[in-house]
Amino acid sequence: MAEEWRQYSGRWNLQTQGQAAGAFNWPGAAGPLPTSGKLYAWGRNQSGQLGDGTTVNKSSPVQVGALTTWTSISAGLSFTIAKTTGGTLWAWGDNYYGQLGDGTTANKSSPVQVGALTTWASVASGTAFSIATTTDGKLYAWGYNYGGNLGVGNTTSYSSPVQVGALTTWSKVGAGNYHAVAIKTDGTLWTWGFGEYGVLGQGNTTNYSSPVQVGALTTWSEVSSGFAFILAKTTDGRLYAWGQGDQGKLGQGNTTSYSSPVQIGALTTWNTVAAGKNHSLATATDNTLWAWGPNGYGQLGTSNTTSYSSPVQVGSGTWLGLSPSKESTVAITTDGKLYAWGANDVGQLGDGTTVGKNSPVQIGSLTRWGVTATEPMNTSGYGISD
Numbered sequence: 452m453a454e455e456w457r458q459y460s461g462r463w464n465l466q467t468q469g470q471a472a473g474a475f476n477w478p479g480a481a482g483p484l485p486t487s488g489k490l491y492a493w494g495r496n497q498s499g500q501l502g503d504g505t506t507v508n509k510s511s512p513v514q515v516g517a518l519t520t521w522t523s524i525s526a527g528l529s530f531t532i533a534k535t536t537g538g539t540l541w542a543w544g545d546n547y548y549g550q551l552g553d554g555t556t557a558n559k560s561s562p563v564q565v566g567a568l569t570t571w572a573s574v575a576s577g578t579a580f581s582i583a584t585t586t587d588g589k590l591y592a593w594g595y596n597y598g599g600n601l602g603v604g605n606t607t608s609y610s611s612p613v614q615v616g617a618l619t620t621w622s623k624v625g626a627g628n629y630h631a632v633a634i635k636t637d638g639t640l641w642t643w644g645f646g647e648y649g650v651l652g653q654g655n656t657t658n659y660s661s662p663v664q665v666g667a668l669t670t671w672s673e674v675s676s677g678f679a680f681i682l683a684k685t686t687d688g689r690l691y692a693w694g695q696g697d698q699g700k701l702g703q704g705n706t707t708s709y710s711s712p713v714q715i716g717a718l719t720t721w722n723t724v725a726a727g728k729n730h731s732l733a734t735a736t737d738n739t740l741w742a743w744g745p746n747g748y749g750q751l752g753t754s755n756t757t758s759y760s761s762p763v764q765v766g767s768g769t770w771l772g773l774s775p776s777k778e779s780t781v782a783i784t785t786d787g788k789l790y791a792w793g794a795n796d797v798g799q800l801g802d803g804t805t806v807g808k809n810s811p812v813q814i815g816s817l818t819r820w821g822v823t824a825t826e827p828m829n830t831s832g833y834g835i836s837d
Contacts, residue, residue: 484771484787485821485837487536489514490521494799494831498529499560500544501831506560510798510805512815512834516562524824524833527576527594527626531826531833532583533562534574540565540583548579549610550594556610565593566612575676577626578828582633583612588619590633598629598645599660606660615662627676627726628828632683633662638669640683648679649710650694656710666712677726677827682733683712688719690733699760700729700744706760715762727775728827733762738769738785748778749809750793756809766811774832776825781832782811783823789814789834799830 491512492501499506502515515521520536530544530551541562542551549556552565565571574583580594580601591612592601599606602615615621623634630644630651641662642651649656652665673684680694680701691712692701699706702715722734730744730751741762742751749756752765772783779793779800790811791800798805801814814834822835 484783485819485835487520487522488819488821488835488837489519490524490533490833490835491515492531492831492833493801494826495529495797495829496831498545498558500526500529500531500826500829502531502543502560502562504561508797510801511803512801519837521822521835523573523822524835525574525576525581525626526824526826526829526831526833527581528578528826528828529831530576530579531824531831532565532574532576532581533833534571538569538571538586540568540571540574542581545579546610548595548608550576550579550581552581552593552610552612554611568612573624575624575626575631577631577676578628580626580629580631582615582624582626582631584621584624584633588621588636590615590618590621590624592631595629598658600626600629600631600644602631602643602660602662604661623674625674625676625681627681628678630676630679632665632674632676632681634671634674638671638686640665640668640671640674642681648695648708650679650681652681652693652710652712654711673724675724675726677731678728680726682724682726682731684721684724688721688736690715690718690721690724692731698729698745698758700731702731702743702760702762704761723773725773725775726827727780727825728777730775730780732765732773732775732780732782734770734773738771740765740768740770740773740782742780746809748794748807750775750778750780752780752792752809752811754810768811772820772823774823774825776827776832777830779825779830779832781814781823781825781834783820783834787818787820789817789820789823789836791832794830797830799825799832801832
């Protein structure tokens with residue numbers, strides 16, 4: 452949704468890609484990790500969301516086409532959006548509501564270009580819609596518009612990108628079930644769409660079909676959205692959450708829902724954040740990995756199936772990119788290795804099996820992974836490697 456969403460999205464999420472680009476030279480990496488390359492996919496494929504021209508599930512990574520210029524990925528519910536180094540945007544998978552943005556409602560099992568623009572900067576996908584920014588700061592949306600989640604002032608669905616207002620100051624985006632969130636260049640945070648559980652952070656559960664500001668802070672730097680909750684980080688390293696709080700997904704030590712941002716603990720050393728459908732992940736500035744929320748399938752990676760309502764550390768590795776999905780997680784270490792854990796009934800872990808794992812297992816032997824993504828609302832995974 453950013454679940455799939457998520458996000459640099461999800462994942463890792465699309466929302467943290469810019470930050471990641473500056474992290475490729477962190478100690479421990481075997482040379483700079485790639486910022487673009489080949490695109491691989493695995494897991495569920497009933498709507499062609501793996502982009503390999505079939506609708507057959509895959510339990511190991513398969514390359515999507517022959518391009519070697521992919522830079523970022525975001526996945527919604529059974530569909531995928533990805534960007535190339537040339538600034539073009541491509542989509543494939545389920546298209547019932549026009550969420551692929553190609554002007555049709557026909558499913559595609561191979562990438563099709565979204566419009567003709569070559570200035571796309573970032574994109575995030577929700578359940579059946581996407582939002583994206585351009586290099587000149589404009590914001591666009593398309594797909595299903597239940598609750599006003601496209602932000603264009605109505606509830607009409609669109610099968611091609613439509614601009615959200617006239618502003619040219621949009622920077623980073625995230626998408627959830629039927630809601631969206633974005634950060635402007637001035638550090639303010641904005642939300643719109645279906646307001647269930649207070650996910651829009653407005654102190655209520657009202658729907659908004661146009662962007663509304665969340666609080667008065669001007670220091671927001673990263674954002675990621677789950678099914679009905681949002682995680683966001685400030686420039687001073689604080690982490691906040693709001694929305695649906697069941698199963699401890701807000702990291703507050705309880706299962707309470709909040710309609711305004713609440714800080715997670717007192718730490719000021721959070722680095723990247725990523726929300727799955729219902730569980731959450733974050734890295735600290737020392738590259739440690741932390742997780743919280745439901746854990747019935749081992750999706751937190753804590754070597755058990757115990758759920759946690761506050762952040763707990765995942766192993767002792769050093770992590771770079773995060774991509775939680777429905778009930779599993781994919782992540783990259785600082786040395787470019789790809790790991791996965793959690794549910795694996797359709798091969799979504801990419802390890803060649805359909806056996807679940809409650810702690811990280813390496814996917815293949817490549818050590819040059821640069822970007823990952825998952826379908827937070829579904830069970831597919833994606834990665835870019837050279």
